[in-house]
Amino acid sequence: MSKADNTRDRLLEAARAAFWQRGYANVGLRDIAGAAGADVALISRYFGGKRGLFAATLDGAFHWPDLLAADDPAAVVVAKYTNPDLSAAHVSVIRMIAANIADPEVGDLVRAAQKLQFHDPMLAKLGGPDKAPQLALFISVMVGADLTREVIGLPGLADATVYARQLRHLLDAALAFPG
Amino acid sequence: MSKADNTRDRLLEAARAAFWQRGYANVGLRDIAGAAGADVALISRYFGGKRGLFAATLDGAFHWPDLLAADDPAAVVVAKYTNPDLSAAHVSVIRMIAANIADPEVGDLVRAAQKLQFHDPMLAKLGGPDKAPQLALFISVMVGADLTREVIGLPGLADATVYARQLRHLLDAALAFPG
DNA sequence: AAGCTTTGTCAACAACTGTTGAATAAACGA
DNA sequence: TCGTTTATTCAACAGTTGTTGACAAAGCTT
DSSP: OOHHHHHHHHHHHHHHHHHHHHOGGGOOHHHHHHHHTSOTHHHHHHHSSHHHHHHHTTTTTTOOHHHHHOSOHHHHHHHHHTOHHHHHHSOOHHHHHHHHTTOTTTHHHHHHHHIIIIIHHHHHHHTSGGGHHHHHHHHHHHHHHHIIIIIIOOGGGOOHHHHHHHHHHHHHHHHTOOO | OOHHHHHHHHHHHHHHHHHHHHOGGGOOHHHHHHHHTSOTHHHHHHHSSHHHHHHHHTTTTTOOHHHHHOSOHHHHHHHHHTOHHHHHHSOOHHHHHHHHTTOTTTHHHHHHHHIIIIIHHHHHHHTSGGGHHHHHHHHHHHHHHHIIIIIIOOGGGOOHHHHHHHHHHHHHHHHTOOO
């Protein structure tokens, strides 16, 4: 790894933390550069600009091989969303979606990455286009539950052990949609 | 209504359209003033500033008397979310949540308004704090389904008649959570 | 060490941000 | 019509935004 890759990675990591937490429009390039201990001008050099930097934070953001390989997808989702380590460590992908999906500047990037990295592979796993309604419900539960719990903070989802059962309940219902 | 109230209302309506669609951070006061055909300075005078203007757009945003009075809440939600007129007319509340809930400047305003105007009255209607897990799931389905359909745009939720059944299916499951 | 590429620093840019106060115009009551 | 309150316009403010290009430092090859 060259020296440039080193500060490039620091910039990328700082950008991910900031963009995913506060949203694209609420983050200035000087915030990111300061957090990474680098100069602002390097962002334009390495990533071509703010938009390019954001796009780089989306590489592999929706990649979830364990889920694609699982016999019981709902169990994998429940296990990840109720893992206390991960939720504190880095901002959840769901929060990133919430913070950026409505942004006119980068919303389409998020949609495209989600479709390419997550939706389409999952659809293939579930058995093709016929399962699109079930998959859409499955995703809508993932988004709705995590967003309501982590970002909105509804008290009815606060208890972790109950939340695991709640999530399981709704994910099962999603996959069981008759069509 | 005095003349001041007239332009005040035009500013408020323009602000709602812009803030709810593109998010607080992506809207400049000159955008709003221009759309309302008024001067920028009037915003600070009438609403005390940008934040005050946004807060004003939240008055009654989550007010939903039909739902609070209904025997079958799920049916009311389905009817509203599949009404083709409304969805085109004004931006949905769900999109407003998505566009602003992660904003450090106004996210707390959105959370507070939701709790006061929607969550707490609904909890009382459902029978008190014991029903918090079911209500939280109900809300998470409303948020997840509408967000996934309207903002993310998943193809599996595109068909309106199927979507009505999908929504009904998940809302029923939410209220049927054993606890 | 000389030459060359890579990496980083610095200052400045034009555009835009929300907000303010003074000046102007309109509306209204006496 | 005068005087007063209300409504609106205008210009300017200090700060921040993303981006650029010139320059310097460091690393590496020959």
